[in-house]
Amino acid sequence: MKFLDHLEEWFIAFLMAAATLIIFVAVIHRYASGLPIPVVQDFLLRLNTSWAQELTIYLFVWMAKFGAAYGVRTGIHVGVDVLINRLNTPLKKKFILFGLLAGASFTGIIAALGADFVYELSGTSSTSEVLELPIWIVYLAIPLGSCLMCFRFLQVSWNFARGGELPVHDHAHVEGLVEDAAEGRQ
Amino acid sequence: MNALIIFALLIVLMLSGMPISIALGLTVLTFLFTMTDVPVQAVALKLFTGIEKFEIMAIPFFILAGNFLTHGGVARRMITFATSMVGHWHGGLALSGVMACALFAAVSGSSPATVVAIGSILLPAMIKQGYPKSFGAGVITTSGALGILIPPSIVMVMYSVSTNTSVGKLFVAGVIPGLLLAFFLGLTTWVLARRKDYPRMPRSTWLQRWQAFRESIWGLLLILVVMGGIYSGIFTPTEAAAMSAVYAFVIAVFVYRDLRLVQIGKVLLDSASMSAMLLYIITNAVLFSFLMTSEGIPQAMAGWIMDKGLGQISFLLVVNLLLLLAGNVMEPSSIVLIMAPILFPVAVALGVDPVHFGIIMVVNMEIGMCHPPVGLNLYVASGITKMGISELTVAVLPWLFTMLGFLLLITYVPQLSLWLPRLLFGG
Numbered sequence: 001m002k003f004l005d006h007l008e009e010w011f012i013a014f015l016m017a018a019a020t021l022i023i024f025v026a027v028i029h030r031y032a033s034g035l036p037i038p039v040v041q042d043f044l045l046r047l048n049t050s051w052a053q054e055l056t057i058y059l060f061v062w063m064a065k066f067g068a069a070y071g072v073r074t075g076i077h078v079g080v081d082v083l084i085n086r087l088n089t090p091l092k093k094k095f096i097l098f099g100l101l102a103g104a105s106f107t108g109i110i111a112a113l114g115a116d117f118v119y120e121l122s123g124t125s126s127t128s129e130v131l132e133l134p135i136w137i138v139y140l141a142i143p144l145g146s147c148l149m150c151f152r153f154l155q156v157s158w159n160f161a162r163g164g165e166l167p168v169h170d171h172a173h174v175e176g177l178v179e180d181a182a183e184g185r186q
Numbered sequence: 187m188n189a190l191i192i193f194a195l196l197i198v199l200m201l202s203g204m205p206i207s208i209a210l211g212l213t214v215l216t217f218l219f220t221m222t223d224v225p226v227q228a229v230a231l232k233l234f235t236g237i238e239k240f241e242i243m244a245i246p247f248f249i250l251a252g253n254f255l256t257h258g259g260v261a262r263r264m265i266t267f268a269t270s271m272v273g274h275w276h277g278g279l280a281l282s283g284v285m286a287c288a289l290f291a292a293v294s295g296s297s298p299a300t301v302v303a304i305g306s307i308l309l310p311a312m313i314k315q316g317y318p319k320s321f322g323a324g325v326i327t328t329s330g331a332l333g334i335l336i337p338p339s340i341v342m343v344m345y346s347v348s349t350n351t352s353v354g355k356l357f358v359a360g361v362i363p364g365l366l367l368a369f370f371l372g373l374t375t376w377v378l379a380r381r382k383d384y385p386r387m388p389r390s391t392w393l394q395r396w397q398a399f400r401e402s403i404w405g406l407l408l409i410l411v412v413m414g415g416i417y418s419g420i421f422t423p424t425e426a427a428a429m430s431a432v433y434a435f436v437i438a439v440f441v442y443r444d445l446r447l448v449q450i451g452k453v454l455l456d457s458a459s460m461s462a463m464l465l466y467i468i469t470n471a472v473l474f475s476f477l478m479t480s481e482g483i484p485q486a487m488a489g490w491i492m493d494k495g496l497g498q499i500s501f502l503l504v505v506n507l508l509l510l511l512a513g514n515v516m517e518p519s520s521i522v523l524i525m526a527p528i529l530f531p532v533a534v535a536l537g538v539d540p541v542h543f544g545i546i547m548v549v550n551m552e553i554g555m556c557h558p559p560v561g562l563n564l565y566v567a568s569g570i571t572k573m574g575i576s577e578l579t580v581a582v583l584p585w586l587f588t589m590l591g592f593l594l595l596i597t598y599v600p601q602l603s604l605w606l607p608r609l610l611f612g613g
Contacts, residue, residue: 009455012458012459013451013454013458016246016250016454016455016458017454019246020247020428020431021432023425023428023429024429024432027421027425027428057238057240060237060246060461060465061237061238063246063458063461063462064237064466064469065462066462067458067459067461067465068462068463068465068466070455070458070462071459076459077205077206077208077463077466078205079200079202079203079206079209080200080203080206080515080516081203082201082515082560083201083203084202084203095202098204099202099203099204099208100204102202102208102209102212103204103205103208105212106211106215110233113226114233142233171562171566172296172298172299172302172566173299173302174257174261174299174303175256175257175258175444176258176259176444177258177302177303177306
């Protein structure tokens with residue numbers, strides 16, 4: 001389990017960094033190849049970076065699907081809790097569980113639909129426009145990501161039902177503030 | 187009829203407290219399975235193609251850039267600079283609070299983080315100088331919301347994605363209203379401080395100002411990288427966002443040295459999960475607006491409103507009330523993603539400029555962050571000041587009324603939002 005957690009974290013952080021670097025390099029390349037430096041310009045013009053945009057989109061879509069699953073584990077997906085916060089504790093607990101299970105069933109259904117969709121695509125020879133990757137591999141993000149997300153929802157509801165704490169994400173976390181101020185936020 | 191069922195289902199699911207993205211998705215699935223014959227297969231495809239746009243990718247990049255600079259060190263530099271500029275007037279520290287919030291919020295892109303960063307440094311200093319706690323809390327809570335109006339703004343990217351309005355124009359359009367709101371908040375602070383005779387700071391010398399400026403300029407240049415890059419056409423908005431992320435990384439690690447290289451992984455992970463959460467809402471909101479469009483709901487609503495003879499003025503008033511109400515229960519991105527596709531066609535049919543309408547929505551979101559009962563900024567401020575929500579509600583009132591007045595001004599004087607983009611982009 002710990003292994004899966006770390007893999008997930010490394011994977012999405014890596015996708016984020018990779019996408020940023022790719023766009024950065026592509027932009028630098030676009031302007032650098034306009035500079036009239038003899039040998040360098042010839043070399044740069046021979047490089048083709050038209051795939052950068054498409055690759056970035058795919059990296060981010062994968063990051064979005066797996067990052068959403070990570071978010072379930074850290075409690076970043078928030079909802080409207082004005083109403084249920086006014087309920088008494090046992091009733092509120094039931095509503096929270098209902099919400100978590102609704103999340104699990106939605107992502108479960110999407111995983112099934114996505115798997116079916118990808119299975120049909122894998123029979124065709126359609127590819128992405130620039131990179132010419134088989135499209136079903138690209139779309140594999142939907143069933144895989146949704147599956148993981150469904151698992152995370154079930155995991156969180158299981159822990160919560162057995163009396164555990166609900167993960168809560170702190171939207172206002174700031175690094176590098178003085179100690180006493182950080183305590184004040186508790 | 188169908189419209190009623192869709193909305194009723196969505197509202198019930200949302201009020202049960204489940205994540206907004208899930209509520210949206212389940213509404214769409216329930217409707218598709220029971221009431222129409224749109225192939226469910228189309229749903230799976232939409233889940234992917236919904237975010238398969240290069241423009242949307244500006245969001246993760248802006249979040250990453252903001253997270254690199256969301257650091258106490260950056261906040262301290264902004265405060266020093268602001269204090270050296272405006273500290274010698276009435277209510278000096280409070281005024282620098284407004285200015286520092288505006289600067290930090292623009293760079294970090296997060297309102298709650300701004301309240302925490304600026305608030306936890308500035309509030310103790312204000313109390314030491316003899317300001318009442320509620321005064322400082324009121325200033326910081328409301329000024330912290332300035333960030334989503336001053337570019338680069340993620341909420342504006344959301345609006346542009348759901349209505350196909352140009353991000354560049356929206357960013358430029360936000361500049362004047364952003365500065366104006368900062369000015370009004372500052373004015374309110376100054377008037378109150380003058381009446382109560384709150385302490386002033388010694389005037390700084392120009393040398394001190396120059397030094398403070400040199401310290402903070404590296405962070406502020408981020409805004410210039412984005413705006414200059416988009417305006418001059420060197421970058422597309424998404425490229426500008428990626429460049430600003432790289433720029434923020436260099437500044438945070440090598441110039442300010444606030445971040446050590448080992449901390450980079452954490453920043454990447456936090457930004458990725460924040461972006462993934464927003465992208466997940468976007469995908470499901472795209473599904474939802476796909477359902478709405480295939481049922482012809484926005485068009486029907488536009489027709490109905492035109493039939494009623496509701497003019498621009500009353501429509502915009504209704505929109506403002508609706509958005510302020512929604513601001514009570516949801517965070518800005520979700521509101522924009524759900525409401526913009528519904529309201530936008532009506533606004534356009536009534537002749538409201540798309541860019542102006544975007545600015546109206548953003549100002550509403552700003553007020554929603556700090557008005558009771560559940561503005562996010564209020565909660566965060568209540569955490570750092572240890573004041574109750576009702577106590578804080580009273581504390582923010584003067585600034586809240588200023589913001590509401592400002593909203594009316596922005597709504598009915600479109601030139602405030604449209605003059606600069608027209609000047610720069612023509613049209």
